[in-house]
Amino acid sequence: MAAVKTNAGRFFEDYRVGDVIVHAVPRTVKMGERALYHALYPARHALYSSDIFAQECGLPFSPLDDLIAFHVVFGKTVPDVSLNAVANLGYAEGRWLRPVWPGDTLRSESTVIGVKENSNGQSGVVYVRTVGLNQHDEAVLEYVRWVMVKKRDFGVGAPVTVVPELAKVVEPSALVIPQGLDFTRYNFALAGEPHRMRDYAVGEVIDHVDGVTIEEAEHMLATRLWQNTAKVHFDATQRPDGKRLIYGGHVISLARALSFNGLANAQMLVALNAGAHANPCFAGDTVRAWSEVLDMVETDAKGVGAIRLRLVATRGAAGALRGADGKYLPEVLLDLDYWALIPV
Numbered sequence: 001m002a003a004v005k006t007n008a009g010r011f012f013e014d015y016r017v018g019d020v021i022v023h024a025v026p027r028t029v030k031m032g033e034r035a036l037y038h039a040l041y042p043a044r045h046a047l048y049s050s051d052i053f054a055q056e057c058g059l060p061f062s063p064l065d066d067l068i069a070f071h072v073v074f075g076k077t078v079p080d081v082s083l084n085a086v087a088n089l090g091y092a093e094g095r096w097l098r099p100v101w102p103g104d105t106l107r108s109e110s111t112v113i114g115v116k117e118n119s120n121g122q123s124g125v126v127y128v129r130t131v132g133l134n135q136h137d138e139a140v141l142e143y144v145r146w147v148m149v150k151k152r153d154f155g156v157g158a159p160v161t162v163v164p165e166l167a168k169v170v171e172p173s174a175l176v177i178p179q180g181l182d183f184t185r186y187n188f189a190l191a192g193e194p195h196r197m198r199d200y201a202v203g204e205v206i207d208h209v210d211g212v213t214i215e216e217a218e219h220m221l222a223t224r225l226w227q228n229t230a231k232v233h234f235d236a237t238q239r240p241d242g243k244r245l246i247y248g249g250h251v252i253s254l255a256r257a258l259s260f261n262g263l264a265n266a267q268m269l270v271a272l273n274a275g276a277h278a279n280p281c282f283a284g285d286t287v288r289a290w291s292e293v294l295d296m297v298e299t300d301a302k303g304v305g306a307i308r309l310r311l312v313a314t315r316g317a318a319g320a321l322r323g324a325d326g327k328y329l330p331e332v333l334l335d336l337d338y339w340a341l342i343p344v
Contacts (some may be wrong), residue, residue: 004329005286009083011152012117012124015161017162019112021128023076026107026135029064029100033225037068040222041257046191047267047271053190057267058182058302063099066269067253074249075142075226076108080145082230086123086148087277088248092166094143094338095127095271105135111286113144117158123150128166145273170271172297175306175313175339178268183343184305186265193264197305197342200293207263207318208289212254214246216283223247229296246281255313258289266307266340273308278328287333290318294337298344305344311336 037043037318043065048054082088099104114127126149132141144166148251188194223233231238239245252275259266281287295308312321316331324330 001116004265010080010149012115012126012149013151013153013156013159014064015112015115015126015149017112017115021077021080021112023108023109023110024103025076027072027076028073028103028105029068030102033068036104037065037253040225041251041253042216042262043212043257044192045267046266048307050190053187056309058180058184058185059099059178061101062340063101064094067249067256069096069100069132070169071226071253072106073108073130073247075228076106077110077128077130078228078230081110081126081128082147084149084150085230086150087127087231087245087280088098088145088147089277090146091264091272091275092144093170094141095170095174095176096141096204096268096270097139099178100134100140104140106132106140108132109146114146114162114164115159116163118148120150121154121158123148124158129273152239163267167202169273169308169337170339172299172306172339173298175270177270177299177301177304177341181268181301181304181341183301186343188265191265192260193262195265197296197307197344200296200307202293203295204296205319206291206293208258208261208291210258210261211286212258213286213289214250214254214283216244219246219250219283220244222253239284243282246285248277248284248334251277251281251287251313252336254287255289255311255334255336258287259291259311263291263309263340266309266342268341269338270306270341271290271339273339275334275336276328278332278335281333283332285315287313288318289313299341303343305342306339307342308337308339311338
């Protein structure tokens, strides 16, 4: 008998706290990655569009979009973490540690830090801490995520529950500012808006106005681009409703791109404090976005501030998030809490 050579992916009972998973297939990212990303999303932040603009901000040239780095690192983990996922649930303790430049080669490693079986006995939640590394073995990105994963055998007993304690916010002192970044010569006209950090107020809600209807083909193109192989994104038989679930990262990138209208100068993502995919998203949904200003601090870099923002992707109205019961409204798709760098 020939040995089975195909990979069915891990199921919930296959995870043990402390496991370190080295994910397969490093990926070299170049300018084609940016072209495809900007074709998929209305991404227009100037620092990621122009070498000249980036050089005037103290960088050697324009890095690849921060969310390109996130998607590539995330995609590597899918065959080992979420191939048999029901849904990706949330994020915490994320930090972008250095820019990703065209020509960098990225790979990923994850450590299992928690497991908790669901009460139905048919699935469980797995917590992993993932780090993305470049060709010099330098960390470019780290984050925690938790995902609901199917069980292979409903009769197998649950592993001992371990739920990690996670920080609610990345402290400003832990934010990593790219070497040389300097916003004292920042060109607001070319960036697209005049608003500095001091023009915003904590508690302010910004309606980003625009909406985009998600198409099935474009979502699957994006998910393939990041080599994300999770079955629920491609195989309509994986869900009882016969629908393909839109990759949560697709919603993140779409909402971030929509936030340009009102936050054009929130240039670089530096931390992911928390995130929840509040409700499933499907082809045909029209996604809009709004942001709430949560905090603002100055950094040691010249002219550079950090603004903490809640970014919400929704099928509904700006500012609407939870019902009277405290639960997310059914039209809310994404609730993301992050830090970005902005001219002071």
